[in-house]
Amino acid sequence: MRRKMVAGNWKMHGSLQSNAVLLGGLHAAPATACDVVVCVPFPYLAQAQSCLAGTAIGLGAQDCSIHAEGAYTGEVSVSMLRDFGCSHVIVGHSERRAHHGEADLAVAAKARLALLAGMIPIICVGETLAQRESGATEAVIGMQLDAILHLLGDRLSELVVAYEPVWAIGTGRTASPQQAQDVHAFIRTRAARHHVDAQSMRVLYGGSVKPDNAGELFAQPDIDGGLIGGASLKAADFLAIVAAATADPGTI
Numbered sequence: 566m567r568r569k570m571v572a573g574n575w576k577m578h579g580s581l582q583s584n585a586v587l588l589g590g591l592h593a594a595p596a597t598a599c600d601v602v603v604c605v606p607f608p609y610l611a612q613a614q615s616c617l618a619g620t621a622i623g624l625g626a627q628d629c630s631i632h633a634e635g636a637y638t639g640e641v642s643v644s645m646l647r648d649f650g651c652s653h654v655i656v657g658h659s660e661r662r663a664h665h666g667e668a669d670l671a672v673a674a675k676a677r678l679a680l681l682a683g684m685i686p687i688i689c690v691g692e693t694l695a696q697r698e699s700g701a702t703e704a705v706i707g708m709q710l711d712a713i714l715h716l717l718g719d720r721l722s723e724l725v726v727a728y729e730p731v732w733a734i735g736t737g738r739t740a741s742p743q744q745a746q747d748v749h750a751f752i753r754t755r756a757a758r759h760h761v762d763a764q765s766m767r768v769l770y771g772g773s774v775k776p777d778n779a780g781e782l783f784a785q786p787d788i789d790g791g792l793i794g795g796a797s798l799k800a801a802d803f804l805a806i807v808a809a810a811t812a813d814p815g816t817i
């Protein structure tokens with residue numbers, strides 16, 4: 566059985582003051598049968614590590630360097646993330662692909678470093694609106710996945726893939742549960758080409774997930790939880806989404 570997971574991606578939001586309120590609010594999270602993670606900006610890792618101590622909530626970062634160590638000004642290595650107790654790291658988010666030119670091979674290499682450091686990479690894939698409208702969704706996602714699967718095909722049960730249609734991120738326009746399920750099923754089929762373990766690989770959905778649509782999305786057979794942007798910035802909304810993930814008895 567795949568364990569459900571809900572991860573918050575704070576993106577470039579927060580301050581010491583507002584984080585304290587948000588993280589404090591997450592203490593109300595019941596111990597659940599679902600993995601809960603918050604991925605915070607680098608400067609706040611220490612604060613989040615200390616605020617989350619004693620809870621079952623995991624800590625994650627939003628990116629890591631492709632290098633292990635060295636003269637790479639501004640970069641943050643996986644071992645540095647481990648120093649702050651990170652269990653997870655997002656790699657290949659569409660915002661990094663679009664604004665920082667991250668290519669599939671670099672994303673795969675980052676995911677590999679994270680696994681080697683004992684962390685779980687949350688690897689994002691997804692198509693733009695133009696790609697969807699031209700019927701290229703599967704071709705685009707297939708290519709993004711193949712780079713990862715070639716390198717990490719034998720570690721599918723450890724990594725997490727997040728399907729995030731670019732057109733649904735921060736737009737309030739969510740993929741319908743059926744649209745999301747179709748792509749998730751495709752991702753699993755594609756992974757099965759590389760390894761028999763595809764059934765154990767978790768695939769999250771991200772893109773305008775809110776408390777009122779989370780339940781229907783998470784009830785789909787191939788959706789194993791969510792990667793949450795805007796709604797992870799309010800403790801009540803994030804916890805409502807966690808509750809939706811644990812309410813579905815199908816996959817827990």
Ligand code: 13P
Nearest residue numbers: 574734735772773794795
């Ligand atoms: P929103 O939930 O704000 O649409 O963001 C999704 C996302 O990009 C999570 O990584």
